[in-house]
Amino acid sequence: MVNFLQHTFNGLVGGAFLALLALGLAVIFGMLRVVNFAHGAIYMLGAFGAYVLLTEVGLSFWWALIVMPLMLALFGMALERLVVARLARLDPLYNFLLTFGLTLILQDAVKSRYGVQSSPYDAPEVLSGTLDLGAFDFPAYRVFVLVMAVAVCVGVWWLLSRTRVGMVVRAATERPELSTALGIDVGRWVTPVFGFGIGLAGLAGVLAAPIRAVNPLMGADLIIVVFAVVVIGGLGSIFGSVAAGFAIGLVQAWVQALGEHWALLSQVLVFLVMAGVLLWRPAGLFGREEAPA
Amino acid sequence: MSEQSAPEQETAAAGSVAVEDQAVGVRAEARATATGTPVPAGGTIVPRWLRWALVGSALVVALWLPNGLYPTVAVDIACWALFAVAVDLLLGYTGLMSFGHAAFWGTSAYATGLAAINWGLPFPVAVLLGALAAVVLAIPVGYLAVKRVGIYFAMVTLAFAQMVYYIANQWRSVTQGENGLQRVPRELFGLDLTDEYYFYYAALPIVAGGLFLVWRAVHSPFGRVLVAIRDNPARARALGYPVHRYKLAAFLLSAFTAGLGGGLFAIGHRFVSLDVLHWTTSGKAVIIVVLGGIGTLWGPVVGAAGVTRLEDWLSFAGFEQIGLVTGAIFVLTVLIFRRGLWGTLAHWLRRR
Numbered sequence: 001m002v003n004f005l006q007h008t009f010n011g012l013v014g015g016a017f018l019a020l021l022a023l024g025l026a027v028i029f030g031m032l033r034v035v036n037f038a039h040g041a042i043y044m045l046g047a048f049g050a051y052v053l054l055t056e057v058g059l060s061f062w063w064a065l066i067v068m069p070l071m072l073a074l075f076g077m078a079l080e081r082l083v084v085a086r087l088a089r090l091d092p093l094y095n096f097l098l099t100f101g102l103t104l105i106l107q108d109a110v111k112s113r114y115g116v117q118s119s120p121y122d123a124p125e126v127l128s129g130t131l132d133l134g135a136f137d138f139p140a141y142r143v144f145v146l147v148m149a150v151a152v153c154v155g156v157w158w159l160l161s162r163t164r165v166g167m168v169v170r171a172a173t174e175r176p177e178l179s180t181a182l183g184i185d186v187g188r189w190v191t192p193v194f195g196f197g198i199g200l201a202g203l204a205g206v207l208a209a210p211i212r213a214v215n216p217l218m219g220a221d222l223i224i225v226v227f228a229v230v231v232i233g234g235l236g237s238i239f240g241s242v243a244a245g246f247a248i249g250l251v252q253a254w255v256q257a258l259g260e261h262w263a264l265l266s267q268v269l270v271f272l273v274m275a276g277v278l279l280w281r282p283a284g285l286f287g288r289e290e291a292p293a
Numbered sequence: 294m295s296e297q298s299a300p301e302q303e304t305a306a307a308g309s310v311a312v313e314d315q316a317v318g319v320r321a322e323a324r325a326t327a328t329g330t331p332v333p334a335g336g337t338i339v340p341r342w343l344r345w346a347l348v349g350s351a352l353v354v355a356l357w358l359p360n361g362l363y364p365t366v367a368v369d370i371a372c373w374a375l376f377a378v379a380v381d382l383l384l385g386y387t388g389l390m391s392f393g394h395a396a397f398w399g400t401s402a403y404a405t406g407l408a409a410i411n412w413g414l415p416f417p418v419a420v421l422l423g424a425l426a427a428v429v430l431a432i433p434v435g436y437l438a439v440k441r442v443g444i445y446f447a448m449v450t451l452a453f454a455q456m457v458y459y460i461a462n463q464w465r466s467v468t469q470g471e472n473g474l475q476r477v478p479r480e481l482f483g484l485d486l487t488d489e490y491y492f493y494y495a496a497l498p499i500v501a502g503g504l505f506l507v508w509r510a511v512h513s514p515f516g517r518v519l520v521a522i523r524d525n526p527a528r529a530r531a532l533g534y535p536v537h538r539y540k541l542a543a544f545l546l547s548a549f550t551a552g553l554g555g556g557l558f559a560i561g562h563r564f565v566s567l568d569v570l571h572w573t574t575s576g577k578a579v580i581i582v583v584l585g586g587i588g589t590l591w592g593p594v595v596g597a598a599g600v601t602r603l604e605d606w607l608s609f610a611g612f613e614q615i616g617l618v619t620g621a622i623f624v625l626t627v628l629i630f631r632r633g634l635w636g637t638l639a640h641w642l643r644r645r
Binding site: 035083086087090091092093094096097098100101102103104105107108109111112220221224225227228230231235263264267268270271272274275278279282 | 390392433437438440441443444445447448449451452453455456459460463464572573576579580583613614615616617619620621622623624627628631
């Protein structure tokens with residue numbers, strides 16, 4: 001039982017990263033109809049940025065946690081203005097291809113400067129111990145990651161459902177033409193929303209730095225898992241993407257807990273679930289059927 | 294069965310204009326940005342004599358290639374040309390962007406390598422077996438993937454290809470994991486094909502056969518239906534064409550062609566590594582198609598030659614971060630050169 005709780009906890013932490021990345025993807029997709037292939041590369045930049053800030057500038061994890069997402073959000077906004085917007089009127093596949101090319105550039109740029117080996121990054125002093133929550137000792141840093149991820153997801157939900165900004169963004173997402181006709185300046189929100197989604201990926205990256213291997217390819221395979229996650233949840237659905245992220249993280253951890261022999265299954269599980277979802281509900285568990293892209 | 298359950302089917306039947314616009318796929322863009330006339334699938338505007346002249350000069354170039362280039366590079370160009378044409382059959386003629394074709398290229402590479410190593414088959418037979426293995430894999434993948442269109446299709450194919458990658462990575466007893474399959478033999482009735490120069494000529498008929506197969510399919514009634522589906526799936530369905538089945542058939546044919554390329558690649562390099570299944574390989578094939586020109590059969594061939602030559606040149610020059618260059622070329626192509634090399638040429642010819 002204790003073991004099960006421990007695996008459940010680890011699964012939630014793993015799911016937290018998937019959920020944060022899927023959330024960013026879904027927010028961007030909702031507003032721009034762009035599937036950002038570079039999301040994994042941005043995650044990597046977040047983690048690498050934290051490492052570089054620590055070793056070359058001397059800024060601690062806490063600074064990185066604030067600075068990196070903001071910097072990457074600005075980078076994302078510039079990116080949206082300079083290139084993504086130019087392809088906005090075309091088939092979404094073109095922006096998918098564009099961000100794929102960008103991924104290659106970002107990965108190789110980091111690789112040429114820092115090599116492919118992983119860089120060590122320690123969790124901050126305060127969070128290096130464990131927390132005793134009764135059943136067993138939770139590593140404090142992982143608890144922090146989980147709390148942060150849940151807080152961010154709830155925060156985004158609150159922003160979207162309870163604020164005026166969120167209302168405008170939701171209206172623009174669901175009925176762009178109608179919103180424009182009603183006098184809402186949809187275009188004004190495109191760039192900030194893109195930046196916000198990119199910032200979320202950056203945040204996930206900084207959070208990942210102390211517990212995942214920091215190297216130029218850390219986001220490369222992860223992004224494909226996140227794609228499968230959003231197909232499962234339904235890309236148009238923000239709730240679905242987050243829920244699917246946590247669920248996949250959980251199930252992966254449980255299968256992994258079964259032992260060595262199950263390593264392959266825990267890797268391909270997400271794709272098998274995706275296949276099942278495609279058979280059963282092609283639009284995704286929470287996706288709506290009237291919006292196939 | 295699947296025809297009724299898929300969402301795209303139902304929505305399209307509803308006849309909503311918005312849905313139709315989204316489902317048209319890449320070619321919708323060509324119409325939006327080009328001068329206003331959609332590019333016909335076969336380039337029928339080109340006069341017949343010009344087309345024969347093109348085929349003739351292509352044959353001459355193909356026969357001359359290993360004399361002008363390092364023969365290994367010539368073999369690579371031939372393999373990638375097959376791969377890119379396979380991807381273009383889906384992207385350019387069916388309106389489906391597969392971002393997971395490395396699964397078929399790589400599966401065939403492994404199957405061909407294993408058949409050649411374990412059974413000592415003549416290499417064309419091994420390549421054929423490899424391509425058939427790719428088709429077998431493409432049946433379930435294609436069946437599931439054609440339930441979605443557009444960007445989802447790209448994501449789904451990418452995800453399935455990644456699954457194949459993980460399986461190959463873990464299934465060490467067969468794939469040798471990180472070490473890869475080594476010393477793949479090049480058997481052909483006792484002929485000595487160790488020299489790349491002669492192997493190129495031995496492989497050329499397979500390449501020509503694969504390209505002819507796709508050309509034949511595109512210019513057949515079957516190909517016409519594919520183009521109709523690409524341009525207006527709702528109308529194709531209303532006319533009574535089982536859209537999903539046509540898409541699946543195109544998917545299988547594409548997997549077969551990619552498999553021919555992958556099998557030859559394995560024999561050509563005498564080595565198969567996990568790279569053949571990685572998503573960067575799928576991406577490279579799409580890059581080649583876009584750079585060469587979506588929806589043209591010559592384009593992917595030209596693109597394959599260009600990209601392979603460039604990569605060879607870069608690695609020869611000791612440049613390690615090839616992704617920087619290919620990524621930049623890709624970004625620029627997508628931003629300002631969406632017609633691609635061949636598409637631009639055809640457009641320019643048409644205007645005169």
